[in-house]
Amino acid sequence: MNSITTQVLKLFLLLATLTCLSACNVTHFEKNNAISLAQKGELTSARTAIKRHYSSQGKNRLLYHLELATYFQLEKDYQQSNKHLTHAKDLLESFYTVSLSETALSQFSGPTYTTFHGQRYYRPLLHVMKALNYNALAIAQPENRPALQDSALVEMRQLNLYLEALTDETGGYNPSVNDKLTNQIYAILKPILAPKALLSNIDYRDDAFAHYLSGVINEQNGELDSARLQYQRAASAYENGFAEQYQLPPDTTKQAYNNLARVMTKSGGYEIELERLKGKIDPQQQNHLSQLTVIQNIGVAPQRKQFNLVLTADHDSKALVMTPIPFGTHAERQAQIQWFQMLFADTSIFDMIQNYTMGDSSDVALGFVTKRLPLGGLWDNAKKVGLIDALQYGARISVTYLAPPKERIKSTEIWVNGQKHSQLHPFHSIELLTVQNALKNANTEIQLALTREIVKAISAQKLLQKTGLQQHEVFGSLAKFATSAVNAVTAAADTRQWQSLPAQIRVAQIPLPTGEHNIIIKTQLNSGRVINQTEQVNVSGQMSLWQTRTFIDAPPQSKSSTSSSIFNLD
Structure with missing residues (x-):
């Protein structure tokens, strides 16, 4: 020719x-419109979209459970949320070994035809979600409170074991292929596409935020020794690279050290260690007041x-x-x-x-x-x-x-009883982690x-x-x-992901006297828009926690905050 x-x-x-x-x-993100519905406050419709798009038995069964768990948590149906999180955890554990038949299938038909195995950073987020759900159930079911609090602590222990294994690992996971022709082609291409220097030091090596929240949950359940260890690990991880890698402010590391110092003071016997922490902590922190921890999950993680x-x-x-x-x-x-x-x-x-x-x-x-x-x-x-x-x-x-991340948030403020109190600071960037x-x-x-x-x-x-x-x-x-x-x-790329994850997690911990307080989170966007989220908080114990979700792409007339939860623990 x-x-x-x-x-x-x-x-x-x-x-x-x-x-x-x-x-x-x-993209997979655009085919599944559940997150768009959730941003409008239409959570029931979002769950319907998930069930229509995924199957509990199919190749996307992990996403089926992860997404439904998120939306049930936003609806405050914590039992259903944990039911799906348990299924998701079991699946992640079963996916540890990749099926050779599926690997061969992906080589000829593409990765979208194989089972979605998730990302390694899903597991800590899953344990955190389950623990927060158990804490919420402990408030709703006082008769089952001790058992539910124990369940929350079990999640934190499992989280700790996973993070310890993660930090001990020396390499990633590469799918193996046994086909001779495939091996020949891969061998030709591999030396040509070696990773560049820009890809260094961006491994997911530990999760400082997961350690920090584990410390909060252990502290509010009276497990002060476990809380101390988790705060220590969180502070060390933030200080030695986690904060820099995910572009978090110095206030994040200082707050982790403040919590560490508070638990040491409560426990007693750590005078030498507390002396060493001087210069890293805020000497004005008020340990005699109850602590309200506010967790704000903002936006939606970037789409693949x-x-x-x-x-x-x-x-x-x-x-x-x-x-x-x-x-x-x-x-x-x-x-x-x-x-x-x-x-x-x-x-x-x-x-x-x-x-x-x-x-x-x-x-x-x-x-x-x-x-x-x-x-x-x-x-x-x-x-x-x-x-x-x-x-x-x-x-x-x-x-x-993935599109380059854009900073869309100018600031997030906490107002208590009509007065501006403090800022919420970024403690984790799932957006940067995803990229x-x-x-x-x-x-x-x-x-x-x-x-x-x-x-x-x-x-x-x-x-x-x-x-x-x-x-x-x-x-x-x-x-x-x-x-x-x-x-x-x-030909097609695998754009599947846990779509309902937030882009960023912000945290503030504020000392408050016991009693009723009107709490407002004011999220100021760079566009000039301000999103207000209000909650009446009854501070009755030493530790309280308010978790909320802020959708910054929601239409102004819709509910930007789809859920908030108060957990007061003595």
Whole structure:
């Protein structure tokens, strides 16, 4: 077939890919509108959407339970919430070993056809949710209070064991594949897409906020020694990197040390340790008053979206070339290009020299919008396994990306009985945690996506050879074009996630005398909008806790706060 016809078929393939993108580039987040309903205060409709979109027995069963647990908690149905959280915890434990059959399936059909296994940072959040639910039930059911408080403490012990194991780990989890062809392709691509320096020091190594809240729950249940250990771990983690990694203010670390000092003072016998803490704590903290802990879950964690590239083979420079195909709104296209340039584009001095020596000067300029994978001596191996021939018309590669986080909150203030009291400070950024987790997994994800699409293309080529069409000049090229088009349409990235998680968690701990107090949280957005959330708090014990959810994208006329809970413990 002549070169003109080949170019025409390549153009048709590109048009087919773009047509597919316009129809099927809808993200998992957009298909499931539950969070949009929740932001309007329509929690029952949100749960209905979850049940319609997921199955309790299907490949998304983990998300089924996680999402329903969140919405039941917002509705203050804590028993149902914990029921689903228990199912979710059991599933996470059962997913420890990845099924080889599912791994093989993902290599040929894509990750969206396999069971969603979640992220490693889901587990601490799950334990925290369960413990808070048990605390709420302890207030609602005084006759069962001791047993429910014990259950909350059990969750904190399990959380501690998980975090200890997490901090002891030295490496991540990589899915193994036993298929010979897949291993060959992966081996060719792996040394080319090595992680860059920007991906260092963004591992999820510990969870300072989970330790902190564990300290609060242990303290309010009278477990002062356990509370002291958890506050110590929280303060140490915040001080030694957690706060810096997730861009948290110094007030966060100071509050953790304040809590540590308060528990030491309550317990007695820690005079030497308290002396060492001077300079790290607020000497004016009022230990004789009851403490109200306010936890504000703000916004929605960033959504995972699909990002598409085309992979072709350059015979002249013996290289594979990845070219992004931005799609969507102007902001989405910009985010896709920025993600590509940050992680994959040939922007380093080494990459530019490689492009210059392997091709011509135009490759150097194109390096900012393409990724060239010089195979060098691996080119012959790539030809031998059929990789180069399989890319005659290119292959569509789909991976995930996240839009860069935007600071939308100017401040969050606490007003007590009509008077401004203090600020709520960020104690955890699930938004940054989600983005960093995606960055850390980006290279592995694109290696697997490249491997998967190439294996699919080579497998199709071998099938054509068996049919005999491969030998016919016209029909053989048309058949190869058709298989490339089918593979382009079926390629998809895994955008599944726990969508109802907040973007940020803010905390304040304020000393108050016993009695009724009118508490208002005023969330001031950079847009100028102010969201007010009010609760009458009856402070009757040493420790009280108010947890609330603030949806900042909710329409002004809807309920921005869908739930708040008061837990007063003696």
